[in-house]
Amino acid sequence: MDIRSFGAGTNLVFNIFLLIFSLSCLFPFFFIIVVSLTQEADITLYGYQFWPKHWTMASYQHLSNSGSQVFHAFGVTVFVTVVGTVINAMCSSTYAYAISRRDFAFAKFFTFFALLQMLFAPGMVPQYLIVTQMLHLKDNIWALILPSAFGVYNVLIMRSFFKTSVPEEIIEAARIDGAGELRIFSKIVIPLAVPGIATISLFTALGYWNDWFNAMLYTNSDAVTPIQYLLVRIQNNISMLTQQMQSGGSAAAGLSEVPTEAIRFAVVVVATLPIALTYPFFQKHFVKGLTVGGVKG
Incomplete structure (x- = not known):
């Protein structure tokens, strides 16, 4: 053959x-x-069918009854995701670049410091006290951003990426030409590190987009409620309505038209579809970053 x-x-x-x-x-x-x-x-x-007999938008219409609150919560989530991802990628990349350099005297210390806080997390109560009592971020949108603004796991990914994919020859050549560390990092290292930065940015964006627990802890105002926490509250309300209908209370007749089952799936679609649509854009950066830069022999 x-x-x-x-x-x-x-x-x-x-x-x-x-x-x-x-x-x-x-x-x-x-x-x-x-x-x-x-x-x-x-x-x-x-039951659940792959091709139903009757189609309807009732579940999405029920979600839209919240009106401006849904759109405002969606805007809050977009802002938190974009700003938080940028801050996290910047902090994680700069920290990882510093500890990946062989000539950095305190590289081992700061690597151990990062691993220490990864292995021994302080817990929810100290973090809550710091955010609310020390930083006074209760009912503040920054309470949804700062607790996740630095990721040790992202630092470890970028540290390995810098060690394996950023040649020392390029950095040494730039230093000989008189470039400072900030210029080397912004003009040489960042273009070479696009695949790694895109990877940790995707992980971070998913974390910010799906986060509702921080909103439950630190916010009581509708002005800073993200879409995920709003959907959780809507889901809880639907569960309460279902219990009332099953108990046959006085409000059961008025609640019988609520699409309790279909709306659960509509919540999943609203919560998942926007972030799923970002994958092709990250994939484009993956492919582009693999072809940027290199060492000329």
């Missing part, structure tokens, strides 16, 4: 396998979207 034809057949098999695997990953999310658009009566009678 020709080795080239064997290789082509193997590539075809792997491509088909990867295609099936990709579709299997997309199928659950597509199914959630379908169920969120299913009429509540169909879910009650027929």
Whole structure:
């Protein structure tokens, strides 16, 4: 058998396998979207169906009844995600670059310091006291940003990336040419580190976008409520409405038209779809960053 034809057949098999695997990953999310658009009566009678008999936007209309509160919470989440990701990527990258340099005298100390706080977390109570009593950030949007503004795991990723992907020859050549550390970092290291920065930025953005626990701890005002915490409150309200309908209370008749099942899936779609749409943009930076810079032999 020709080795080239064997290789082509193997590539075809792997491509088909990867295609099936990709579709299997997309199928659950597509199914959630379908169920969120299913009429509540169909879910009650027929259960969850891949192709429902009746389509409706009732669950999303119910979510939109909150009006400006939903849009305001969405804006708060976007602001927290963007600003928090930028701050985290900047702090983690600069810290990691410093401890990755062999000529930095305190590299071992600061590496141990980072690992120490990763292994021995202070806990929720000290963090709550620092944010509310020392920093006075109660009901402040910065309470949603600063607790996650520095990630030790991101530092370790970037430290390994700088050690393996940023050649010492380039840095030494720049120093010989008279460039300072800040100029070397901004003009040489950052372009070479785009894949690593894009990776930790994606992890950080996912963390900020999905975070509702900090909002529950530090905020009571609707002005700084993110979309995730708002959706959690809506979900809790739906659960209470369901219990009232099952108990047959006086308000059960008025609550029977609420799409209690479909709205659960609509909440998942609203919470997941925006951040899922950012993946292609990060993928573009992954590919671009792999081709930036290099050492000329």
